[in-house]
Amino acid sequence: MSDQWGEQRSQLTEATREMYRRGLVGAYSGNTSLRLSGSGADGLLLVTPTHHPYYRLEPEELVVVDLEGEPVEEGGMAPSSETRVHLEIYRNRDDVQAVVHTHSIYASVASVVGRDIPALIDEMLLTIGGPVKVSKYAFPGTQQLAEEAYAALGNRNAALLRNHGVVSVGPDIWEALEVADLVERLAQIFVHARNFGPRAATTLPEDAIATEMEMFRSSH
Ligand code: 13P
Numbered sequence: 001m002s003d004q005w006g007e008q009r010s011q012l013t014e015a016t017r018e019m020y021r022r023g024l025v026g027a028y029s030g031n032t033s034l035r036l037s038g039s040g041a042d043g044l045l046l047v048t049p050t051h052h053p054y055y056r057l058e059p060e061e062l063v064v065v066d067l068e069g070e071p072v073e074e075g076g077m078a079p080s081s082e083t084r085v086h087l088e089i090y091r092n093r094d095d096v097q098a099v100v101h102t103h104s105i106y107a108s109v110a111s112v113v114g115r116d117i118p119a120l121i122d123e124m125l126l127t128i129g130g131p132v133k134v135s136k137y138a139f140p141g142t143q144q145l146a147e148e149a150y151a152a153l154g155n156r157n158a159a160l161l162r163n164h165g166v167v168s169v170g171p172d173i174w175e176a177l178e179v180a181d182l183v184e185r186l187a188q189i190f191v192h193a194r195n196f197g198p199r200a201a202t203t204l205p206e207d208a209i210a211t212e213m214e215m216f217r218s219s220h
Contacts, residue, residue, distance in 0.1 A: 005036050005046065009059035012046055015100075015173040020054035024102040024180055027053040030165065031080035034098040034173050035090060036064065043067045047086060049077035067091065081141040088146035089153065089169060095220065098173040100180045103165040106187035110134070111160040117186050119203045120193075124186055125212035129156040129220065132183055137162040158183045
């Protein structure tokens with residue numbers, strides 16, 4: 001296997017192991033990817049292999065795919081079954097360099113209940129650019145899931161996949177991972193606040209929301 005893109009392979013491996021260490025996924029769930037850069041890398045992505053435990057993921061096991069999701073090297077592992085979700089986002093968002101998909105628990109609770117996470121705390125608007133919307137349900141691995149995921153994401157940095165999990169994006173893999181982590185913490189805040197009563201979770205004042213959305217837009 002070619003050791004071209006060694007630096008990016010190491011980075012994605014480290015971030016994916018960190019996603020597992022933080023408990024954002026089980027050993028076999030979720031997936032990550034980044035856009036490759038450098039000579040000959042136009043339109044190529046590096047993506048995690050399908051059904052492979054993340055605690056022992058190695059850089060050479062990551063799969064290089066083109067924008068159709070086809071592996072460009074022979075003899076490697078098969079790419080993630082959710083590669084279509086990643087591709088759909090890269091096709092529509094030039095600003096995105098990395099995508100993370102997790103199955104973190106509280107965010108999955110919100111996705112099962114079908115509740116958008118509203119504008120609860122300032123950090124959220126500045127980092128995600130708005131509420132975290134829940135997509136319509138679509139079957140795993142399908143192009144329909146990819147389209148529903150992007151429809152819920154829009155120009156924000158995270159979305160919930162209905163009855164499934166989280167998708168987050170960023171200008172690099174570490175930022176995309178931090179967004180996935182923030183979504184989980186937000187979902188915990190949301191679920192715990194609702195334990196005080198169905199209307200106990202209050203949202204930020206409208207003027208704070210407007211100011212922070214503007215700050216997000218001007219920094220992206
Ligand atoms: P893969 O192992 O194929 O990436 O699938 C894991 C997953 O979480 C699907 O949603």
